[in-house]
Amino acid sequence: MWSVVKSVLAAFFGVQKDAQRREDFEEGHPVAFIAVGILMGLVFVAVVAFIAVSAAR
Amino acid sequence: MRTFIVWTAGCLVVPLMTTLAMANGWNMPVGVTDVSREVHSLHMTIFWICVVIGVIVFGAMFYSLFRFRHSKGAKAAHFHEHPLVEVIWTAIPLLILIGMAVPATATLKKMYDPSDADLDVMITGQQWRWHYEYLGEDVAFTSNLGTPRETIRGKGERGEHYLLEVDEPLVLPVDRKVRFLMTSDDVIHSWWVPDLAVKQDTIPGFVNENWVRINEPGVYRGQCAELCGINHGFMPIVLQALEEEEFDAWLAERKEAAAQEASGVDREWSLDELMARGEQSYNAVCASCHQPDGSGNPPAFPALAGNQALMEERERHIETVVNGVSGAAMPAFRNTLSPVEVAAVITYERNAWGNETGDVVQPSEIAERLEE
Numbered sequence: 001m002w003s004v005v006k007s008v009l010a011a012f013f014g015v016q017k018d019a020q021r022r023e024d025f026e027e028g029h030p031v032a033f034i035a036v037g038i039l040m041g042l043v044f045v046a047v048v049a050f051i052a053v054s055a056a057r
Numbered sequence: 058m059r060t061f062i063v064w065t066a067g068c069l070v071v072p073l074m075t076t077l078a079m080a081n082g083w084n085m086p087v088g089v090t091d092v093s094r095e096v097h098s099l100h101m102t103i104f105w106i107c108v109v110i111g112v113i114v115f116g117a118m119f120y121s122l123f124r125f126r127h128s129k130g131a132k133a134a135h136f137h138e139h140p141l142v143e144v145i146w147t148a149i150p151l152l153i154l155i156g157m158a159v160p161a162t163a164t165l166k167k168m169y170d171p172s173d174a175d176l177d178v179m180i181t182g183q184q185w186r187w188h189y190e191y192l193g194e195d196v197a198f199t200s201n202l203g204t205p206r207e208t209i210r211g212k213g214e215r216g217e218h219y220l221l222e223v224d225e226p227l228v229l230p231v232d233r234k235v236r237f238l239m240t241s242d243d244v245i246h247s248w249w250v251p252d253l254a255v256k257q258d259t260i261p262g263f264v265n266e267n268w269v270r271i272n273e274p275g276v277y278r279g280q281c282a283e284l285c286g287i288n289h290g291f292m293p294i295v296l297q298a299l300e301e302e303e304f305d306a307w308l309a310e311r312k313e314a315a316a317q318e319a320s321g322v323d324r325e326w327s328l329d330e331l332m333a334r335g336e337q338s339y340n341a342v343c344a345s346c347h348q349p350d351g352s353g354n355p356p357a358f359p360a361l362a363g364n365q366a367l368m369e370e371r372e373r374h375i376e377t378v379v380n381g382v383s384g385a386a387m388p389a390f391r392n393t394l395s396p397v398e399v400a401a402v403i404t405y406e407r408n409a410w411g412n413e414t415g416d417v418v419q420p421s422e423i424a425e426r427l428e429e
């Protein structure tokens with residue numbers, strides 16, 4: 001699970017180690033990446049919204 | 058040594074060209090409001106960031122092209138990934154972007170806060186003129202291109218600002234917060250005055266807000282910045298910023314004149330009076346489409362001179378000018394011209410250029426129609 005989160009974070013940033021990418025493709029399950037991706041996308045939006053709202057005060 | 062000279066020359070060219078561009082007035086103006094100053098300094102900050110990045114990136118590129126050229130036997134390096142370098146070249150732009158976003162957002166916040174204004178001005182875009190209304194002051198007027206068509210086409214002396222001149226400028230006070238409420242009667246226009254750092258679309262059915270607090274009295278010019286039809290280039294903006302007392306005096310005078318105009322509705326006007334007044338309004342408002350001599354530009358813009366059918370239909374003539382022709386380019390003038398002006402312009406059209414109907418349309422008749 002932790003490795004999925006790390007890979008999604010790497011995808012957000014846009015840089016991933018080749019070795020990790022191979023491992024993900026061989027061992028990981030696509031649904032896990034999609035689910036964690038959507039979830040963390042929402043978290044990201046929430047964080048940005050929170051910063052915007054508190055900065056606008 | 059040679060490389061050194063090339064590099065020094067390269068590093069000098071960019072600032073040199075930049076200085077030249079600024080000295081020539083090609084740069085964005087500093088402007089006359091606190092916000093415009095902030096926008097300008099943001100613009101310069103970001104510009105220099107871009108220059109530095111450009112010099113580094115292109116410098117590295119040209120240096121590599123030159124230094125590792127094929128004829129000197131350079132061999133390409135083959136490697137697949139380098140996470141550290143990749144992280145660095147992602148993180149640096151990210152930090153630069155955040156560094157630019159923080160001050161930019163702070164300025165935007167100020168620009169978007171039109172609260173606590175001392176004066177509200179409604180700005181309405183129309184094909185092809187601007188209409189200004191001082192809300193709650195009973196003062197409103199239309200600002201048309203001031204230079205006659207013939208002069209623009211090359212007959213007669215053209216002034217320096219002949220395409221940026223209006224018949225009546227927008228007049229605003231300095232040191233007071235003025236809120237703009239901006240909309241349009243027909244298509245999307247954009248009210249743009251560089252010295253205020255205001256460029257705001259005026260959209261039919263929407264009211265956009267903006268504001269200024271001008272620091273220095275003076276005359277500031279602008280233009281419509283949204284392609285809005287054939288005369289898009291002929292609806293300039295002139296803004297005259299006056300000292301507060303001068304502005305108050307101006308406003309009082311305009312209020313007085315507006316009251317006079319309103320009382321003009323109650324009295325009888327002579328044919329000559331209406332003709333004189335009508336000619337003025339016709340040339341300012343109608344001539345751009347129907348031509349100064351009433352010949353129009355058929356089939357798009359009908360001729361009014363010698364228009365027999367129209368001369369026989371006084372009622373339809375009034376109706377057309379008051380309410381326009383929906384679905385055609387003929388605007389309604391019920392809100393943009395006063396009853397006196399509408400009456401005068403119709404009387405003028407019915408008696409000028411050989412249209413000798415002898416008809417007089419009284420302002421009171423128009424006023425009654427508008428009340429219906």
Ligand SMILES: [Cu+2]
Nearest residue numbers: 246247281285
């Ligand atoms: Cu326009």
